[in-house]
Amino acid sequence: MEGMTATVPRPSPARPALRALRDRVLRVAELVTTPVLPADYLDMFHPLRAGTDLRGRIEAVLPETPDAATIVIRPGADWQPHRPGQYVRIGIDVDGVRMWRAYSITSDLGRTDGCFTVTVKAIPDGRVSNHLVRRARPGTLVRLDQATGEFCLPEQRPAKALFVTAGSGITPVMGILRNHPELTDVVLVHSAPTADDVVFGAELRQMAAAGRIRLVEQHTDTAGMLDAAAIAALVPDLAERATWACGPVGMLEALEEHWAAAGMADRLYTERFRPTVLVTGEGGTVTFTENGTSLEADGATPILDAAEEAGVLMPSGCRMGICYGCVLPLREGAVRDLRTGEVTTAVPGDGVLVQTCISAAAGACHIDH
Amino acid sequence: MTVVQKKTDNPIAHLTADDVELLGKELDEIRQEVMDSRGESDARYIRRVIDVHRKIELGSRAVLLASGFPPAWVLGTIGLSVAKILENMEIGHNILHGQWDWMRDPKIHSTTWDWDMASPVEQWKHSHNELHHTYTNVIGKDNDLGYGIMRVDEDQPWTPMYLGQPLWSFINACFFEYGIAAYDLELGAVLAKKQTSDPEFRKRARAVLVKIGKQARKDYLVHPLLSGPNFFATLAANFTANIVRNLWSNSVILCGHFPEGVETFEKKSIEGETRGEWYLRQMLGSANISGSKAMHVLTGNLSHQIEHHLFPDLPSNRYAEIAPKIRDLFDRYGLNYHTAPLPRQVGSAWHKIIRLSLPNGWLQNTTARNLPSQLAKLWKMTTGEPKVRRRLIREQAALAAA
Ligand SMILES: Cc1cc2nc3c(=O)[nH]c(=O)nc-3n(C[C@H](O)[C@H](O)[C@H](O)COP(=O)(O)OP(=O)(O)OC[C@H]3O[C@@H](n4cnc5c(N)ncnc54)[C@H](O)[C@@H]3O)c2cc1C
Ligand code: FES
Numbered sequence: 178m179e180g181m182t183a184t185v186p187r188p189s190p191a192r193p194a195l196r197a198l199r200d201r202v203l204r205v206a207e208l209v210t211t212p213v214l215p216a217d218y219l220d221m222f223h224p225l226r227a228g229t230d231l232r233g234r235i236e237a238v239l240p241e242t243p244d245a246a247t248i249v250i251r252p253g254a255d256w257q258p259h260r261p262g263q264y265v266r267i268g269i270d271v272d273g274v275r276m277w278r279a280y281s282i283t284s285d286l287g288r289t290d291g292c293f294t295v296t297v298k299a300i301p302d303g304r305v306s307n308h309l310v311r312r313a314r315p316g317t318l319v320r321l322d323q324a325t326g327e328f329c330l331p332e333q334r335p336a337k338a339l340f341v342t343a344g345s346g347i348t349p350v351m352g353i354l355r356n357h358p359e360l361t362d363v364v365l366v367h368s369a370p371t372a373d374d375v376v377f378g379a380e381l382r383q384m385a386a387a388g389r390i391r392l393v394e395q396h397t398d399t400a401g402m403l404d405a406a407a408i409a410a411l412v413p414d415l416a417e418r419a420t421w422a423c424g425p426v427g428m429l430e431a432l433e434e435h436w437a438a439a440g441m442a443d444r445l446y447t448e449r450f451r452p453t454v455l456v457t458g459e460g461g462t463v464t465f466t467e468n469g470t471s472l473e474a475d476g477a478t479p480i481l482d483a484a485e486e487a488g489v490l491m492p493s494g495c496r497m498g499i500c501y502g503c504v505l506p507l508r509e510g511a512v513r514d515l516r517t518g519e520v521t522t523a524v525p526g527d528g529v530l531v532q533t534c535i536s537a538a539a540g541a542c543h544i545d546h
Numbered sequence: 547m548t549v550v551q552k553k554t555d556n557p558i559a560h561l562t563a564d565d566v567e568l569l570g571k572e573l574d575e576i577r578q579e580v581m582d583s584r585g586e587s588d589a590r591y592i593r594r595v596i597d598v599h600r601k602i603e604l605g606s607r608a609v610l611l612a613s614g615f616p617p618a619w620v621l622g623t624i625g626l627s628v629a630k631i632l633e634n635m636e637i638g639h640n641i642l643h644g645q646w647d648w649m650r651d652p653k654i655h656s657t658t659w660d661w662d663m664a665s666p667v668e669q670w671k672h673s674h675n676e677l678h679h680t681y682t683n684v685i686g687k688d689n690d691l692g693y694g695i696m697r698v699d700e701d702q703p704w705t706p707m708y709l710g711q712p713l714w715s716f717i718n719a720c721f722f723e724y725g726i727a728a729y730d731l732e733l734g735a736v737l738a739k740k741q742t743s744d745p746e747f748r749k750r751a752r753a754v755l756v757k758i759g760k761q762a763r764k765d766y767l768v769h770p771l772l773s774g775p776n777f778f779a780t781l782a783a784n785f786t787a788n789i790v791r792n793l794w795s796n797s798v799i800l801c802g803h804f805p806e807g808v809e810t811f812e813k814k815s816i817e818g819e820t821r822g823e824w825y826l827r828q829m830l831g832s833a834n835i836s837g838s839k840a841m842h843v844l845t846g847n848l849s850h851q852i853e854h855h856l857f858p859d860l861p862s863n864r865y866a867e868i869a870p871k872i873r874d875l876f877d878r879y880g881l882n883y884h885t886a887p888l889p890r891q892v893g894s895a896w897h898k899i900i901r902l903s904l905p906n907g908w909l910q911n912t913t914a915r916n917l918p919s920q921l922a923k924l925w926k927m928t929t930g931e932p933k934v935r936r937r938l939i940r941e942q943a944a945l946a947a948a
Contacts, residue, residue, distance in 0.1 A: 208768045209607070211760045212660035213600075217653075221600060273589030275650040468657055488647035490655055 227254035259324030268320030281349035298345035335419035343424030405435030456518030461538035510542025570822030603629035613779035635846025683831030711903035719796035834885035907946025
């Protein structure tokens with residue numbers, strides 16, 4: 178995150194003193210507010226203030242396509258500017274239940290209103306995505322984490338870039354295109370079922386018309402899917418381009434294979450929205466040693482999901498195996514990595530760290546939590 | 547009252563084992579219906595109650611800064627009492643039951659919540675959620691029945707010591723939160739077995755002292771200090787609010803399991819208990835309070851004690867909704883749905899406390915006319931030779947039975 182430090186305002190010398198004073202006042206206030214914290218009272222009146230849990234307020238929900246919308250969010254005072262291409266984790270109450278999901282930031286860093294945007298595509302039966310696209314209302318408070326992710330341009334900008342996206346995979350790329358006008362030689366190959374399903378369709382076509390990018394739209398309902406070879410044919414100077422790809426798991430795997438075969442694996446950067454589930458097996462009883470909860474989990478459900486379903490508060494992050502925000506020690510028993518099928522076992526006394534978001538029970542297991 | 551199994555008119559004798567299992571299934575279905583429909587409006591409810599509580603608490607404490615002015619004292623004390631009642635009952639008790647865990651809000655979760663109460667949450671959750679709710683009304687197992695210091699059943703032998711029971715029950719009610727903390731610590735048993743040096747006990751005792759220290763510092767030092775010249779008036783207001791809250795929660799809890807007619811159970815009767823039988827015990831061992839919506843909220847919906855004991859982890863705002871279904875079930879299975887207004891239930895509970903503080907039958911045998919002779923007998927039962935005492939006790943019981 179070297180790029181980020183430069184954009185964070187340096188605290189002026191007066192700031193630390195002020196902060197120390199504030200902390201002291203809050204500590205005294207805590208003596209009267211115990212057992213709750215002064216912050217809990219302050220949050221009632223100013224949920225977006227500095228020094229509290231990071232929150233955001235939905236300011237607007239702007240439809241993009243029949244099933245996608247851009248959500249404008251005003252973040253709390255502690256929000257730090259993101260790097261284009263990064264994502265933010267949003268915790269929103271859906272039917273009264275707090276759910277966390279990751280969304281790529283699509284806005285222009287130069288916005289003057291202090292807001293950022295994410296763009297969400299509602300997937301069939303998707304709980305959070307449908308809520309955000311169809312039911313979320315301005316004024317709703319959401320929880321946020323700071324932006325994170327490595328799907329960004331390097332400091333040394335590539336002379337030539339290729340972006341390969343499909344469906345909602347356009348989002349991080351839009352975040353990059355909007356913020357890096359210095360990229361002059363850009364090809365974007367984007368797939369969507371129809372022209373109307375292309376998220377940011379108008380803006381992309383305008384960029385193409387203005388000569389900023391070369392846009393290849395593939396409407397898969399009529400023209401079918403593009404495979405890696407077809408992309409190579411469409412982009413003859415592929416080997417000279419640094420490539421960023423984001424889309425369905427199958428597409429990304431095909432690209433990775435092709436680039437590896439061509440010896441260009443280090444020129445391809447990918448962003449996944451969900452893990453590839455390879456193998457599932459038997460489930461088992463998961464017991465959380467500290468909070469005492471025991472639950473039956475099947476062999477296809479990540480322990481994270483099963484535990485949350487049972488009302489256990491779980492640490493989590495990307496929910497797809499990349500950030501390690503969900504790691505907990507496995508004390509005893511076995512879990513299966515849903516991406517590889519690999520089984521990790523622990524004998525009593527062990528504390529093997531496992532990622533609960535991509536691990537399913539493979540028999541009875543005890544997890545410290 | 548005697549444990550249900552020893553009663554001549556056993557209220558469950560008419561139910562077959564199949565009936566009881568069927569009853570269990572019906573209850574499971576009612577529970578599932580609520581579980582499946584928990585949603586946004588429930589979440590909004592608990593957040594609103596928390597919000598209202600915090601505003602009342604903040605407002606009352608602000609008003610009490612001027613507690614030297616009598617109307618401010620009265621207003622602030624009433625407000626703070628209501629706030630403390632809300633905080634303990636509808637909010638704290640129910641969150642700590644895990645009724646709101648499904649929201650996955652780390653701020654409103656049984657594993658993170660803390661309350662304005664002497665008992666540390668972990669200890670309370672153990673003695674309340676695990677012991678009381680599992681062993682509801684089982685004599686010798688459920689300490690909520692008299693908290694180990696009271697005579698709660700005719701079958702417990704009477705000794706003169708119990709004559710003090712109404713008095714110490716009242717004192718316990720005034721300082722209920724400390725009573726609860728002591729009882730969650732199992733202080734009585736620890737003292738009796740001289741285990742006060744046990745490191746585990748010491749750790750828990752320290753946690754209680756720390757908790758009490760924080761609460762006391764807030765109510766009896768910092769808030770009064772902030773009131774400046776009104777130091778003592780604010781201290782008195784906070785003390786009063788704590789007593790009001792304690793008396794209220796004690797009354798609500800007495801109403802839940804102690805009114806006349808609520809059944810108790812033998813220890814061995816719960817061996818190998820089925821789910822249906824467990825439900826049945828909760829149904830017979832609890833009593834409801836009827837009244838207004840505000841009363842339900844202020845009791846933390848423990849006015850729906852029967853529903854709460856059947857389903858301790860359903861959101862409290864839904865008990866009222868299932869109450870008619872539960873009542874219908876009681877009717878269909880020929881069981882007594884025990885409900886009455888607050889004054890009646892409190893009166894009934896205290897009547898029982900007084901009755902059981904006296905030898906079996908004494909209160910029943912006493913009229914205005916024979917009062918002097920009954921008192922003389924009570925005196926002898928208290929101070930006489932063991933033989934005389936035993937004879938008189940037997941006599942009173944026999945007279946009442948006749
Ligand atoms: C780093 C990162 C960035 C992301 N950025 C964006 C973004 O900018 N815009 C966006 O719309 N989404 C993005 N996502 C995906 C997003 O986080 C959610 O996974 C997605 O919105 C689905 O959540 P849901 O609650 O609606 O679906 P769930 O209720 O969780 O799932 C419903 C069903 O859909 C399946 N499913 C889950 N995710 C997907 C998916 N991505 N595609 C197809 N099926 C799926 C599930 O297996 C399940 O069967 C991103 C994910 C990651 C990890
Ligand atoms: S939540 Fe990110 S690795 Fe599991």
